[in-house]
Amino acid sequence: MVSVSLCMIVKNEEDVLERCLESAAGLVDEIIIVDTGSTDRTRKIAARFTDKIFDFSWRDDFSAARNASFSHASMDYCMWLDADDILLDEDRKAFLALKESLDPSVAVVMAPYHTGFDESGRVTFSYYRERLIKNREGMSWVGAVHEAITPVGQTKYADFAVTHRKTHPSDPDRNLHIYQAQLDAGVELEPRQQFYYGRELYYHHRWDEALAVFERFLEEGRGWVENNIDACCHCAYCHKELGHDQAELAALLHTFVYDRPRAEACCEIGHWFLRVERYRQAAYWYALALTCTRDDRKGGFVSPDCYGYLPCIQLCLCYSRLGDQKRAETFNELAAAFKPDSPAVLHNRSVFQALSE
Structure with missing residues (x-):
């Protein structure tokens, strides 16, 4: 089994750090905390999980701070989390399964990062990030902000996800x-x-x-x-x-100059035609969105609703405006298959029921 160092940079994270570290406890073999100037209880909370706490003078450069955290790591792989990230129970299990089976020749493990959610907690925005990086392989963070590591060598796509749960807005x-x-x-x-x-x-x-x-x-x-x-x-x-x-x-x-249509772009085009009340054209683009294959591993930002729920609920609206209530109702039920508790779906059902009476 490979070993993992969790490497974090923190500053004034007393409201979320314990939650994050508890979710990672038992998964990693060491925890590295680099503090960039906390004045709250952050260090005391971190000390309950690790004695490897280091100071770093903040200089408006996230890559410098993350590289500093990686420099203290002694395990096979470095893993990064932000303080307002957590690993849910199912992702903890998937992480442990990966750790037990990971081929040490893998240089970088990519994992989904879930950062947007609807009112029921379903993921509405996701993208892959480099999450485990082979230690001492010469890879480093680049970029003062929105920092990233360019993978070098063999890359593996993992099943476990990291969930980003803010409790308050950042600056x-x-x-x-x-x-x-x-x-x-x-x-x-x-x-x-x-x-x-x-x-x-x-x-x-x-x-x-x-x-x-x-x-x-x-x-x-x-x-x-x-x-x-x-x-x-x-x-x-x-x-x-x-x-x-x-x-x-x-x-x-x-957008079509660069690759095949993405459902996200098709939905935006559909919305453009919907806004100007050209419902047949809008319906065409929403229907096209439903034919698009979702491929998260391409690495772009993904809005899962655009690959199912959103085109269906909008097609319901388009066909209702076109006077085709039967087809509109069909698409409402298709939308319900994705989000059965959607207020829009429930409202539409009541409307269709009233029309049938």
């Missing part, structure tokens, strides 16, 4: 300030960082600036295909906010 301006400080210092952002800089501008409602960054990112042609597709979608979101309806649609259609 909404932190990442943007880091990027702006880099740019002010004359740093040229590499493609991945340029992509995430555009996203940070978008989150701050700086639509024109975000659009310019995304368009430059796409024009330079150095981005990873999944980031290119997402950048097109974000160009569309910016155009929408700026009132550029035709440019919004064009940006969404441009």
Whole structure:
């Protein structure tokens, strides 16, 4: 069985750290905590789980801090978690099964990261992240913010997931300030960082600036295909906010330049036609979304609802607006197969029942 070092960077995490470490207890062989300046009970909580607690002077560089945490690891693999991450019971079991069977020649283990949830706790946003990294193999974190490790060597895709459960919002301006400080210092952002800089501008409602960054990112042609597709979608979101309806649609259609249609983009196009009351065209794109094959291992951001529930519930709406109530009801029941407790499904059922009386 391989051994694993859990390596974490923390600061003022007293409200979530115990929950995180309890979920990882018994799974890993050592716990490394790098503290970047806590003033609360974080260190006392960490000390209940490990004596390997180290200080690191924060310098607006997440990669530097994560690399510092990895430098203290002594086991075969390094695993990272954020303090507001947890491993659910079924994922703990899957993690242990992986640990027992993992071929030591594997350099990187990729695992799903669940970061968005609906009101019933079902996952609505997910993507793969590098989760276990072979120690002392020369791989390191890169990027002051939205840091990542480029896998080198054999990669394995795992079944266990990490669940991200925030209890309070983080500083909404932190990442943007880091990027702006880099740019002010004359740093040229590499493609991945340029992509995430555009996203940070978008989150701050700086639509024109975000659009310019995304368009430059796409024009330079150095981005990873999944980031290119997402950048097109974000160009569309910016155009929408700026009132550029035709440019919004064009940006969404441009996603098809990079790869086969994604259900997420098809649903966005369907919504565009729905918004302008062109229901037959909207129905076409929602139906196309249902034919798209979900492939999380491509590494992009995945919205599971777009591969089932969302197109079905929207097709119900489209056909209802077109006067085809029987077909609309059929799609409502298909949506129910994905989310039987959906308020929209339950509302639609009551409407169809009233129409049949």
